[in-house]
Amino acid sequence: MLKRFHPSIAALSIQVTATVTAGALLAVLSDSAGLLEWVILQGLLAGLLSFVARLPVWWIPMHLLFMPLVLVALTWNISSTWYLLLFLGLLLIYGKSFMTQVPLYLSSESVNQALETLLPQQQQFSFIDLGSGCGGLLKNLADTHDNGSFHGIESAPVPYVISKLRSLFGSGYDVRWGDFWKQDFSRYDVVYAYLSPVPMHSLWQKAKKEMRPGSLLISNTFVIPGVAPDKSIRLNDFSNSTLYLWRL
Numbered sequence: 001m002l003k004r005f006h007p008s009i010a011a012l013s014i015q016v017t018a019t020v021t022a023g024a025l026l027a028v029l030s031d032s033a034g035l036l037e038w039v040i041l042q043g044l045l046a047g048l049l050s051f052v053a054r055l056p057v058w059w060i061p062m063h064l065l066f067m068p069l070v071l072v073a074l075t076w077n078i079s080s081t082w083y084l085l086l087f088l089g090l091l092l093i094y095g096k097s098f099m100t101q102v103p104l105y106l107s108s109e110s111v112n113q114a115l116e117t118l119l120p121q122q123q124q125f126s127f128i129d130l131g132s133g134c135g136g137l138l139k140n141l142a143d144t145h146d147n148g149s150f151h152g153i154e155s156a157p158v159p160y161v162i163s164k165l166r167s168l169f170g171s172g173y174d175v176r177w178g179d180f181w182k183q184d185f186s187r188y189d190v191v192y193a194y195l196s197p198v199p200m201h202s203l204w205q206k207a208k209k210e211m212r213p214g215s216l217l218i219s220n221t222f223v224i225p226g227v228a229p230d231k232s233i234r235l236n237d238f239s240n241s242t243l244y245l246w247r248l
């Protein structure tokens with residue numbers, strides 16, 4: 001049932017339930033239990049709940065270890081200002097993923113090399129990277145393709161600022177801060193996406209509506225449910241990326 005909720009609501013519900021239940025159990029069962037026992041029980045319960053709720057498997061260690069790691073961090077006696085600064089930094093990089101469910105991770109070198117060979121070598125073309133991160137992919141492709149115009153759009157502040165600064169120093173691409181759902185895809189010959197499973201169905205609806213016949217949609221790693229790609233290219237990088245290609 002929890003799977004139907006936004007992941008943050010599901011995570012919060014599990015942590016709160018485990019926290020309260022661990023406290024209640026120890027209050028009833030033991031007179032001498034302390035913070036350590038409570039944290040261990042809380043972690044075990046939270047891990048168990050995420051397993052029972054059939055959340056994706058990576059949630060189990062996250063729930064299991066969350067409260068124990070909070071306890072460990074408290075023993076370090078670090079000023080709370082550092083936690084605030086760390087939180088603000090993460091917020092500026094990953095804050096929007098709360099809504100988009102697409103965090104920042106970067107295309108590998110193998111993906112860059114495969115894309116270089118897929119792009120037109122002679123004729124002019126335009127390319128957009130949806131959620132262009134720190135601009136690394138755009139820079140690499142612009143370096144190898146004088147015949148292309150390269151564009152990026154990024155919603156997370158820190159990656160955007162990094163990519164903007166890079167673009168100002170002769171990187172051969174332009175990048176905008178914004179939401180790619182508001183971007184008109186008909187202006188591009190190649191649309192590249194490295195997102196997550198969550199937006200892929202909507203992305204296909206938008207691509208079908210806006211992309212010109214003959215243009216190319218490329219997704220790194222994530223398939224469009226129920227739509228077989230025209231081509232897929234398996235790469236031998238650390239995350240075993242696959243590029244999926246759809247010719248509109």
Ligand SMILES: C[S@@+](CC[C@H](N)C(=O)[O-])C[C@H]1O[C@@H](n2cnc3c(N)ncnc32)[C@H](O)[C@@H]1O
Nearest residue numbers: 100102105106107131133154155156179180194
């Ligand atoms: C997996 S990263 C890919 C980064 C880069 N394209 C690459 O391949 O190295 C996805 C990026 O998309 C951005 N993003 C997610 N949803 C977005 C949206 N609706 N509009 C703009 N950027 C978005 C995220 O902030 C993140 O930086």
